[in-house]
Amino acid sequence: MDQSALDAFHGELIQTSPSLDFLLAEDSPLSTVDTVGTGTTSNTESSGPDFTNGTPSWNDTASLNNMLSENALESINRQRSQNKLIHLDPIPDFQDRNEIKPWLQKIFYPQGIEIVIERSDNIKVVFKCKASKRGRASRKQAGCGSLPEEKENPESPLAVKRVQQANKKKRSVSPYNTCPFRVRATYSLKRKKWNIVVMNNGHSHPLKFNADSDDYKKFKNYLRENEDWDAVKKFDELECRTRFNLPTQPQPIPCDCGLTQEIESFNIVLPTSDSLANSTDKTVSKPRHKSTRKGNKQMATALSRNSTPLGFLDKSPSQSARSGQEPQRIKQESTGAPQEPHSGMTGLSPMQNFDTSMSGWDPNTLTSQSEEIDFTDLFLRPLPRTKQDPIFEKPQTLNSPGRDQPWNASKNFMDDLQFQLAPVCEPSHTSNAHCILPSSTEAHMNCDAMDAGSQHEFPHHRVQQQDPSMLHSSPANGMLSSDLGNMHLTGQQMQVPHPDPGLPWEPQHSNDPHGYSNDF
Amino acid sequence: MDQSALDAFHGELIQTSPSLDFLLAEDSPLSTVDTVGTGTTSNTESSGPDFTNGTPSWNDTASLNNMLSENALESINRQRSQNKLIHLDPIPDFQDRNEIKPWLQKIFYPQGIEIVIERSDNIKVVFKCKASKRGRASRKQAGCGSLPEEKENPESPLAVKRVQQANKKKRSVSPYNTCPFRVRATYSLKRKKWNIVVMNNGHSHPLKFNADSDDYKKFKNYLRENEDWDAVKKFDELECRTRFNLPTQPQPIPCDCGLTQEIESFNIVLPTSDSLANSTDKTVSKPRHKSTRKGNKQMATALSRNSTPLGFLDKSPSQSARSGQEPQRIKQESTGAPQEPHSGMTGLSPMQNFDTSMSGWDPNTLTSQSEEIDFTDLFLRPLPRTKQDPIFEKPQTLNSPGRDQPWNASKNFMDDLQFQLAPVCEPSHTSNAHCILPSSTEAHMNCDAMDAGSQHEFPHHRVQQQDPSMLHSSPANGMLSSDLGNMHLTGQQMQVPHPDPGLPWEPQHSNDPHGYSNDF
DNA sequence: TAATGGGTGCACT
């Protein structure tokens, strides 16, 4: 491929015409789906928010939070470049560092990434992929982290493990945590604000959403505790679809990452035999440095999060640059999502992409699709392939801050559907869901092996606090501002070519520090 | 050298004639004192307890604890074999795992080893050497852990660090924590008792007692909180002597360890250029497996530790085997301890050895001494070279369970001396001591840069609880039972040749589980 | 199971 040409082109132009990213990304064929595990997987499932029919009317505090999550995810997906720093600029004005992880989890869980804290202190939190479980005997779904897939390295994790056992020799090292993906949150004392940067947006392992994860359950509980019903519902749906389509199948989306700076779109499986420098063969493009304005738009507004930690008073970012805001529908397009009853999730637009990619897409299928797709067209079309999106559009009663976001169209669908039809199923550790009475508003569409009353009983335990939005209001299309204002890449770092990813990250204080109206 | 011969001899016979250890150990010349840092340092400063004039009369709860510490240390020193498991059998009946670390600290701090928890849970606590601080700019005394001494390895810690700083290149790895030394405490649910095993009794770094360590301060505070005045005083003295003699000089006592199973006596500095397989040159002996009866003597007695966590009711271990109980005075002998006003410390016999080795001994001096010393003779003599030892013998008012332990002779000296003469000096982070009013009975002989009132003011703040032992009672010679009964090596593992140190340690349950009279 | 070993989240330093 004329990668170099594309890369250069991409790197320079993407800022103004981000749609090129999709072209490049889609351009790469997918391959070695099962043999991977070593190559870095870049999940650019994307499908950014649609800008079609959103009307800014979100008023729930959690809504802004969710919107920002959506926007951040969109930014991340757009900037598939690995080894680049993706600065998420419009982010909630976290009052406590403990608020950061849940917010990031909203973004990354749908992508099949389970984040954990690598290090933290009062002014910094570094997240990474959760390590995989070595003894995969327990549950085959290792969630995120670097799975013990075989590596060409003689010391592949499992291999080492096996050898140890066999030889009875001492071997302490365990090369599992090799994924370079990092999310770095730093607190700027000057700006009195947290900044978040995604580093090494590629993974050395397949991505897999694991609803059975303990951490995920905690996360769900956190959402419930904070009455972030929109998010709860979205994840309920995500769980359902995940189980429904591909219960526990590790669908590796290997890509290269790290040093090679290869980029792969979410649906593209790179040949990636090596974790760092092998994906060049079939490869996609390497957007060297995307530039997206990092116009720093703060959530200057009030954080009523006191009662609901995640809540942020709606502040429509009068944000400037949102250079590459085109939604990345690629995945939707390429994945033959088995049967998604509804693709829209309240605040987590990429989820659609995720579960499609995670649950229903076949690498081969994707390959053909990814080969040639008119992304420009996709870019223009709100929700291509998202079947019911427009159909299920509903007026967001609450939490619908967004405006003109096409992908939000289907958001309400699940909300209503779930609350009206969905049984409350608690996923057991097995792939089968057990219908239980959730202590909160957890509603699952489960799914495979679902117990009987699936579609019937839906106890509203603990729904006391539920606001109307739960029933039929998730801020469908209004979640994001018209220009995705609340969040976009600040990409200063991106703009600067970082030959050495290992260079210490210069704390990126947004260029446009503070003070700008939020148009709520 | 006829190492192999010696080793074989030693390994086989040491069980019955532990004195051989000293011979072998002393046999190795010391060398490369400053250039070391890579070789494993085995601190066999030893000087086992003297069995001369001890009369068991300890009654303080903390006394038993201290006695056990003494005994354990003696056992550890005696079993210099690295890669061997030294099972400390008569140990306090810890009611909580948090009691273990302080008890071990009593043993290892005097040896210049600062332990930290590597891993712990309800049934296991694994201790290791505290990692050294890379940026030694802060304080040059890195205490324990692998000091950033230069290693022949191209990636010497400091070197790497420097390079990192200079090149601004990312280097995450830090080969500091390479010391194989471990102390493993496991709780036997069956026996309802904790067991402690010392593993890899050798170090890849010089040993250095650092009174300025934060952890050490915490430890001291812990002692005070528990009113373990004997221990407080002993450590006060240790601090004083350390500062007095060699304030902050890292006196490496390098030895090899780990795979080579080399053994070095405390004063012997091995050429140890390599951390794992180099000490064979001058070498000492490798006591393959010392057998000390592990007759399991429990502190069956009451633990009045409720108020004083460390306190254990006196239980004179009717312990059986104490196969190699000969005190290892080697250090005393070899070290030209500058001026130790008093060598005996209340409950921590090896301290004498330690501080002498740490503060006053010169490698060269030691070399000659270690070369040929009649350890048998030493063994017989209570406190050779410990100047005032016999002089300061005092009838242990409390805490003197031991009997016929020559090294205990001088214990009382410091107690009285300190409480009568010693100023209360709080060591600052610098090597200079600041005279302050301790909140507890902390008494320091400080020392260099000591403030005026040194010998005068001795506020007994918080001495309320002080029992008489504080004033002049530290169980001088009575700390250990006649046969070192309270503690000795259980050495089952030791008996078994462990060619591979990495082999999982067979859980050593003491042969003689419980119940034996304590002769108090 | 108890025992024994190790991985790793994560906040302290």
Place this chain on the structure above:
DNA sequence: AAGTGCACCCATT
């Protein structure tokens, strides 16, 4: 991509 002390885990036997 701070290193590491520590504990919550898990795996194996």
